[in-house]
Amino acid sequence: MAQQELIIQRYNPDTDESYEESFNVDVQPGQTVLDSLNAIKWEQDGTLSFRMSCRHAICGSCAMKVNGQSMLSCQTQVDAAAERGDPITVGPQGNQNVIKDLVVDVEKFLHQFERAETWLEPYEDQEPPEREYRQKVEEFDHWSHASTCIHCGACYSDCTVAAVDENFLGPAALAKAYRFVMDSRDAKREERLQFLSEEQGGIWDCTRCYMCVQACPKDVLPMDAIMELRTLAIEAGHVNNHGVRHHKGFMSGVRKRGRLDEMMLPVQSVGIGRLLTGNLAAHKEMMDYTPGAIRLLKSRKLLTIAQRHGANAEGREQIERIFEEVEAEKHHHDVDAEAFGAEFETAIGGH
Amino acid sequence: MLQHDVLIVGSGLAGMRAALEVSSDPTLDVAILSKVHPLRSHSGAAQGGIAASLGNSAEDSWDLHMFDTVKGGDYLVDQDAAEVLTREGPENIFELEHMGCAFSRDDEGRVAQRRFGGHTAPRACYAADRTGHAVLTVLFEQLLRRGVKVYSEWYALDLVVKDNVCQGLVAYDILSGQIEAISAKAVMFGTGGYGRAFRVTTNAFASTGDGVVMAYRAGIPLEDMEFVQFHPTGLQGSGILLSEAARGEGAHIVNSDGFRFMENYAPGRMELAPRDIVARAEQSEIEAGRGVTALRDSVFMDLRPIGEERIRYALPSVLHLARDFAGIDPLDAPVPIQPTAHYSMGGIPCDINGQVRVKDVDGAPEITGFFAAGEASCVSVHGANRLGTNSLLEAVVMGRRAGRGILDAVHDLEPTSIDEGDMANAVGEVDHFLSADGSQKVGQIRAELRDTMMDKCGVFRDDAELKECLSEVKDYQERFRNVSIDDHGSTFNTDLLDAIELGHMLEYSEVITVGAIARQESRGGHARRDFPDRDDENWHRHTLAYRPQDGEDGPRLEYCEVNMEPKFREPFPLQERTY
Numbered sequence: 001m002a003q004q005e006l007i008i009q010r011y012n013p014d015t016d017e018s019y020e021e022s023f024n025v026d027v028q029p030g031q032t033v034l035d036s037l038n039a040i041k042w043e044q045d046g047t048l049s050f051r052m053s054c055r056h057a058i059c060g061s062c063a064m065k066v067n068g069q070s071m072l073s074c075q076t077q078v079d080a081a082a083e084r085g086d087p088i089t090v091g092p093q094g095n096q097n098v099i100k101d102l103v104v105d106v107e108k109f110l111h112q113f114e115r116a117e118t119w120l121e122p123y124e125d126q127e128p129p130e131r132e133y134r135q136k137v138e139e140f141d142h143w144s145h146a147s148t149c150i151h152c153g154a155c156y157s158d159c160t161v162a163a164v165d166e167n168f169l170g171p172a173a174l175a176k177a178y179r180f181v182m183d184s185r186d187a188k189r190e191e192r193l194q195f196l197s198e199e200q201g202g203i204w205d206c207t208r209c210y211m212c213v214q215a216c217p218k219d220v221l222p223m224d225a226i227m228e229l230r231t232l233a234i235e236a237g238h239v240n241n242h243g244v245r246h247h248k249g250f251m252s253g254v255r256k257r258g259r260l261d262e263m264m265l266p267v268q269s270v271g272i273g274r275l276l277t278g279n280l281a282a283h284k285e286m287m288d289y290t291p292g293a294i295r296l297l298k299s300r301k302l303l304t305i306a307q308r309h310g311a312n313a314e315g316r317e318q319i320e321r322i323f324e325e326v327e328a329e330k331h332h333h334d335v336d337a338e339a340f341g342a343e344f345e346t347a348i349g350g351h
Numbered sequence: 352m353l354q355h356d357v358l359i360v361g362s363g364l365a366g367m368r369a370a371l372e373v374s375s376d377p378t379l380d381v382a383i384l385s386k387v388h389p390l391r392s393h394s395g396a397a398q399g400g401i402a403a404s405l406g407n408s409a410e411d412s413w414d415l416h417m418f419d420t421v422k423g424g425d426y427l428v429d430q431d432a433a434e435v436l437t438r439e440g441p442e443n444i445f446e447l448e449h450m451g452c453a454f455s456r457d458d459e460g461r462v463a464q465r466r467f468g469g470h471t472a473p474r475a476c477y478a479a480d481r482t483g484h485a486v487l488t489v490l491f492e493q494l495l496r497r498g499v500k501v502y503s504e505w506y507a508l509d510l511v512v513k514d515n516v517c518q519g520l521v522a523y524d525i526l527s528g529q530i531e532a533i534s535a536k537a538v539m540f541g542t543g544g545y546g547r548a549f550r551v552t553t554n555a556f557a558s559t560g561d562g563v564v565m566a567y568r569a570g571i572p573l574e575d576m577e578f579v580q581f582h583p584t585g586l587q588g589s590g591i592l593l594s595e596a597a598r599g600e601g602a603h604i605v606n607s608d609g610f611r612f613m614e615n616y617a618p619g620r621m622e623l624a625p626r627d628i629v630a631r632a633e634q635s636e637i638e639a640g641r642g643v644t645a646l647r648d649s650v651f652m653d654l655r656p657i658g659e660e661r662i663r664y665a666l667p668s669v670l671h672l673a674r675d676f677a678g679i680d681p682l683d684a685p686v687p688i689q690p691t692a693h694y695s696m697g698g699i700p701c702d703i704n705g706q707v708r709v710k711d712v713d714g715a716p717e718i719t720g721f722f723a724a725g726e727a728s729c730v731s732v733h734g735a736n737r738l739g740t741n742s743l744l745e746a747v748v749m750g751r752r753a754g755r756g757i758l759d760a761v762h763d764l765e766p767t768s769i770d771e772g773d774m775a776n777a778v779g780e781v782d783h784f785l786s787a788d789g790s791q792k793v794g795q796i797r798a799e800l801r802d803t804m805m806d807k808c809g810v811f812r813d814d815a816e817l818k819e820c821l822s823e824v825k826d827y828q829e830r831f832r833n834v835s836i837d838d839h840g841s842t843f844n845t846d847l848l849d850a851i852e853l854g855h856m857l858e859y860s861e862v863i864t865v866g867a868i869a870r871q872e873s874r875g876g877h878a879r880r881d882f883p884d885r886d887d888e889n890w891h892r893h894t895l896a897y898r899p900q901d902g903e904d905g906p907r908l909e910y911c912e913v914n915m916e917p918k919f920r921e922p923f924p925l926q927e928r929t930y
Binding site for chain 2: 012013014029030032041042043045046047049050051052053054055056057058059060061075077099100103106110113114117118119120121122128130131132133134135136137140144147148149150151179180183185186
């Protein structure tokens with residue numbers, strides 16, 4: 001029987017102390033991280049606290065950080081987590097307040113589902129059928145992956161937007177919103193798309209970092225769902241919002257000059273029309289950009305007017321061809337042009 | 352003191368379905384209390400399906416479903432309850448479907464149905480192999496929509512009953528460590544089963560029979576506790592459930608000779624015989640030396656006859672569980688499986704409206720304002736052995752009925768109250784563990800208890816082993832008096848809860864064993880080597896175990912008749928049970 005060291009991030013709420021503590025446990029083949037935590041709790045230190053229940057990856061209780069990444073501790077084998085017998089580090093989920101040891105306050109995460117009203121809203125003007133609603137296999141297959149969420153919070157824990165924005169609905173709630181947008185039994189599709197487009201912290205605040213897809217133990221593919229929601233929202237005409245204007249501005253800059261135009265992007269995102277009509281909120285939004293702009297200027301990341309010319313003629317021609325090719329497929333994937341812009345955004349590492 | 356009109360303890364399918372029903376009356380203040388967040392409830396672990404005679408795949412009827420249920424339960428089933436269960440099944444499924452439940456679909460766009468053990472028609476409605484999760488999720492969503500109050504991560508310590516009137520509950524807020532009284536005109540328990548007392552089990556850590564023991568301590572007898580279902584397809588070692596849906600889709604079970612041994616035990620149904628029969632067949636093969644792997648303690652389930660595409664589509668969880676928890680890819684190799692403690696047929700006796708009462712016993716207590724549903728209850732729709740996919744159905748149908756039973760009763764019930772004296776037991780229990788300095792450890796006693804129950808009160812039982820089992824359980828109870836814990840804090844003290852739960856496990860394990868010793872026959876999930884036959888003359892009746900009073904050495908057993916009076920058809924007469 002092998003020994004394995006676990007270094008556990010602990011927090012004692014009575015003394016407000018945070019510290020790391022190392023434990024050694026006997027490990028048998030197939031033993032999970034949760035088994036090891038239980039061995040510690042039951043045989044070495046009963047004060048070690050964590051949530052757990054089903055121990056087979058369906059109840060969602062035991063998501064925590066193992067070697068820095070969020071995952072279900074019951075689903076993670078010690079052998080897989082410990083490379084070359086290195087110690088395994090175990091810590092609480094991120095983006096949430098720690099209550100004690102590995103137990104975090106999940107209220108904020110779970111509240112997002114209420115905010116997004118992720119439950120079926122029945123049609124009020126018609127009675128449900130006597131038997132079941134008919135739903136094609138293809139329709140079900142299209143969204144069923146998003147219904148497999150176990151609300152473990154791993155995606156939220158690793159979300160890079162939730163880390164800086166308390167207001168972000170987060171991957172899980174958005175994926176679940178997608179599931180209801182796609183479900184023909186739901187009466188509020190239009191209202192949902194409007195809310196998700198316009199709400200602060202909605203679909204346009206995702207930065208496509210992919211962490212949620214990586215963290216999810218159930219293949220919910222939250223980011224894919226968010227991207228599909230963007231397409232659906234645009235198709236439904238929800239284009240007069242910050243997110244869509246931002247992406248359009250991004251694209252037009254790239255198309256015109258072959259590169260991101262930081263000078264114009266804020267103006268385009270806030271909306272030239274809104275600014276010209278003296279919309280007070282719009283002018284306030286512009287003001288909000290000022291500190292960031294000054295920082296960019298100072299670090300020489302904001303292009304001067306002289307530098308704004310961007311790509312040369314040949315480059316622009318190539319870029320134009322890319323856009324044309326993408327647009328040719330537009331009937332199939334309307335959002336591809338947007339996706340191109342966003343992918344570009346990711347590729348250049350934000351701005 | 353906190354106060355509600357209706358308080359529902361447990362947030363699985365039964366509890367949430369009942370709460371949803373009660374919340375349809377906006378004048379009532381209903382709350383749910385659960386030691387885990389509702390989405391963590393163990394109902395979510397159910398995989399294969401939820402039964403109802405929709406007839407989407409083949410002709411079916413509630414009568415046929417009822418017959419299968421009665422026969423599957425080895426005729427210990429209360430037929431009034433089985434009738435309600437099966438007649439109301441389809442409308443309950445449609446209701447869930449209308450709430451948005453993610454049911455898989457057939458080619459016509461209807462709810463898809465598959466075959467399951469002991470059912471003569473394909474009537475398991477399913478959501479791939481995560482049906483419990485799909486139903487649990489949709490019920491929680493609808494509760495959120497209704498804005499029902501949830502005491503999440505509150506632990507129920509004690510049921511307060513005065514003069515046979517339920518007053519409410521004493522509960523412990525896990526986050527703050529505060530003990531609170533919560534009074535209610537009606538209390539319902541949907542607190543789940545008690546499989547955690549066995550070493551090899553599918554059950555969650557939370558399935559420690561808390562509600563069952565709270566009722567028992569309040570003076571309510573427990574019904575048929577000796578009937579514990581062992582599921583035939585638990586992963587070797589851990590006992591983690593691999594859904595019966597695998598066999599429903601066509602998986603084979605073979606011994607070390609590669610022989611589909613069900614041929615010798617239930618040739619008519621093969622792998623799709625009821626669970627008790629398949630589990631015993633496996634155990635017999637293992638004991639005859641035809642087990643597999645180095646330990647020879649398991650047999651193989653082979654999914655490959657199903658075909659890769661169908662496995663991926665219909666059994667994704669089974670595929671992942673085998674890979675993640677056994678390191679075996681079922682697409683390439685058979686998976687070692689063994690019988691695993693799965694379902695508690697026994698529990699708190701109640702009628703078809705969820706009212707806790709002892710059936711057919713004169714002078715037996717009826718506790719006003721106390722209801723139960725789901726696995727914690729014993730209605731008894733499963734009798735001596737539950738058919739797969741009938742548990743989710745029971746939780747939903749009987750949860751709804753209990754909700755309606757509460758709606759019917761609650762307006763005539765008086766407000767209740769809980770004073771400091773009523774809280775003394777609960778406060779004393781918590782104080783005891785927080786200040787105890789004994790030498791015994793919870794984890795050690797619990798591990799020994801689970802070994803004892805698995806090895807001496809398992810798939811097969813006999814008088815000698817059961818008596819050893821009882822004596823060991825009593826020894827653990829004695830040692831438990833001298834137990835101490837490490838965590839004396841007030842915030843999220845799971846060490847304390849572990850101790851309280853072990854107290855529950857020790858108490859109900861004694862009840863299981865005493866009932867099993869007394870029942871000198873083999874019926875459904877209770878298989879006695881020394882009494883291999885069913886004995887209808889003496890044992891076609893339910894066990895009722897009362898908590899010992901002063902001077903009594905152990906639970907006092909009484910018995911009551913099995914209900915043979917369905918309302919809409921003739922009862923199914925007792926027959927030999929062969930498949």
